[in-house]
Amino acid sequence: MKTTESNHSALRNLQWAEHAIDALVLAGVRHCVICPGARSSALVLAAYARQDALTLSVHYDERGATFFAMGLATGSGRPVAVVTTSGSAVANTLPAVVEASLSHVPLIIISADRPPELRDTSANQAIDQTQILSPHTRWFFDFPCPTDDVNAVRFVGSTVQHAVARATGPDAGPVHLNFMFREPLVPSAEALEPRTRPALGPPPTAAEALAACPGAVVLPNTLAAVAAARRGLVVVGALKGDVERDAVVSLVKALGWPVLADVASGMTCEGAELRVVRHPDLLLRNAASCDTLRPDVVLYVGGPVVSKHVFGLLADTALDAFVRIQSHPRRSDPTQQATHVCVGAIAETCKSFSELNVKASASWCAAWAEADRVVAAHVGAVLGTAELNEFSVGRALMQSLPVSHDLFLSNSMPVRIADMLGVPLDARIHVAANRGASGIDGIVATAAGFAHGRQRPNVLWIGDQALLHDLNSLILLRDTPPTTVVVINNNGGGIFELLPIAHAGDAFERCFAAPHGRTFEHAAKMFELGYEQVDSLEAFTAALKKPIRETESGLIEVCTDRKETASIMRALTE
Numbered sequence: 001m002k003t004t005e006s007n008h009s010a011l012r013n014l015q016w017a018e019h020a021i022d023a024l025v026l027a028g029v030r031h032c033v034i035c036p037g038a039r040s041s042a043l044v045l046a047a048y049a050r051q052d053a054l055t056l057s058v059h060y061d062e063r064g065a066t067f068f069a070m071g072l073a074t075g076s077g078r079p080v081a082v083v084t085t086s087g088s089a090v091a092n093t094l095p096a097v098v099e100a101s102l103s104h105v106p107l108i109i110i111s112a113d114r115p116p117e118l119r120d121t122s123a124n125q126a127i128d129q130t131q132i133l134s135p136h137t138r139w140f141f142d143f144p145c146p147t148d149d150v151n152a153v154r155f156v157g158s159t160v161q162h163a164v165a166r167a168t169g170p171d172a173g174p175v176h177l178n179f180m181f182r183e184p185l186v187p188s189a190e191a192l193e194p195r196t197r198p199a200l201g202p203p204p205t206a207a208e209a210l211a212a213c214p215g216a217v218v219l220p221n222t223l224a225a226v227a228a229a230r231r232g233l234v235v236v237g238a239l240k241g242d243v244e245r246d247a248v249v250s251l252v253k254a255l256g257w258p259v260l261a262d263v264a265s266g267m268t269c270e271g272a273e274l275r276v277v278r279h280p281d282l283l284l285r286n287a288a289s290c291d292t293l294r295p296d297v298v299l300y301v302g303g304p305v306v307s308k309h310v311f312g313l314l315a316d317t318a319l320d321a322f323v324r325i326q327s328h329p330r331r332s333d334p335t336q337q338a339t340h341v342c343v344g345a346i347a348e349t350c351k352s353f354s355e356l357n358v359k360a361s362a363s364w365c366a367a368w369a370e371a372d373r374v375v376a377a378h379v380g381a382v383l384g385t386a387e388l389n390e391f392s393v394g395r396a397l398m399q400s401l402p403v404s405h406d407l408f409l410s411n412s413m414p415v416r417i418a419d420m421l422g423v424p425l426d427a428r429i430h431v432a433a434n435r436g437a438s439g440i441d442g443i444v445a446t447a448a449g450f451a452h453g454r455q456r457p458n459v460l461w462i463g464d465q466a467l468l469h470d471l472n473s474l475i476l477l478r479d480t481p482p483t484t485v486v487v488i489n490n491n492g493g494g495i496f497e498l499l500p501i502a503h504a505g506d507a508f509e510r511c512f513a514a515p516h517g518r519t520f521e522h523a524a525k526m527f528e529l530g531y532e533q534v535d536s537l538e539a540f541t542a543a544l545k546k547p548i549r550e551t552e553s554g555l556i557e558v559c560t561d562r563k564e565t566a567s568i569m570r571a572l573t574e
């Protein structure tokens, strides 16, 4: 091909990429995570030239990059794009796409692909990328190689904007755009030189983008079902941001019902007038205590809850009504008891219920308060002024977390212990966790993205296996607001000690607990993170409160004994 012709087709690649990136910005995307690779060169150059409106992050591991993007989208409340090259790079986005799908986080995965003539020919790095993520995406589109035969501004621009609209809701989640590019991928240096990008108009705000998702129309029979409650109970799962949280606070104040609030709901901070039950997980493990606590009507707001025992109580109870308030139309009904489902913006929907004139029975509320008080006393007695262990460290962490920080909880013990302890947190502290698929993958990357999205320092509470799983993501902490990684190192998977399989002797130790015999000092050094190993609660609290936590990322390691953790857990639950 002659140079001019090849430059022409390379320029066309770049133009299509520019239309795509500009459309992302116009649709409200403000952050793009780039994963290096050649096939995506045009997309990367276009994004690089659009930094007047688009912040870029770069990470070489597509798995971590996509988890980072997910944390970023969660923390900022905005859709985030990820650009990858072709081949297994695209496949590496899958774990985070799965989590984003279940957690309704808007991601736009943009993969570069080889041209159609190389498909299914065993050409290098050419894999079938079409629909590769599709069981977990809201939409997929396969762009042809750039051509002069269509109106590219209209075709590429409107397709990308449609993709962002599908990602942001009403059923928010990930979308996948696949762009085929033929070589030469980018124009020659001379052809590239004079290109400047014109300024774009102001992009719509996230609020405008989400305006397409109004509150649910709450039908009169749903309101009547709630109004008829004698023993009403509110369950609050994970909520997204202060707007949802404030609306739910107003709702539960108006109802006056007992509230079972998940640790990621943001509701654990409120005072006594809200009737937040501090220890629902521990309380509901004890079947004997439950009979006086069975509700007749449940109003469930938001995403999943960590405690499976909450569902245990509900599954076991004949309810007059089980009303779900959720932001998306997907089935979210593990106990298959939902009688009314209200789909729409949570904050708006809550208002309809807040206006009901419902009186909570004093004896009903007192029964919950008394049961919770008994459990709190038991927790106090078991943990006492305990020595250093996973529970006492968790409690100290939550009690002494500076209000300037947020909290990210890893699967599996950290999020469970935090949920179980019920330590009230200041309303300014946002708590997040990956509870869609509850993986131990990508936790460091998600926490880094969350800190970036929130633009606040963060504490990540994580176990040793989850940290090992995502060790390379520690490099992301270099460019994010300070993140303090608190790793509870019990030399293996502590959660498995709580399962019947723990009695399987050597098979258990080798194949489930899977001890590694490592500490993280050298990893901290490699990623230039300040490191401290602490062996007392006082030392831990002092390490957490050091002023350096406001300015630099670091790693605090606490070595514990998982068998001891299991026995404390048994003492707490018996």
Ligand SMILES: Cc1ncc(C[n+]2csc(CCOP(=O)(O)OP(=O)(O)O)c2C)c(N)n1
Residues within 6 Å of the ligand: 411, 412, 413, 414, 438, 439, 440, 441, 462, 463, 464, 465, 466, 467, 490, 492, 493, 494, 495, 496
């Ligand atoms: C990607 C993925 N692989 C495996 C699991 C199963 N799993 C759940 S918890 C866990 C062990 C976690 O160990 P660690 O991070 O040390 O935390 P601990 O249980 O000790 O608190 C494993 C392997 C999972 N949830 N996700």
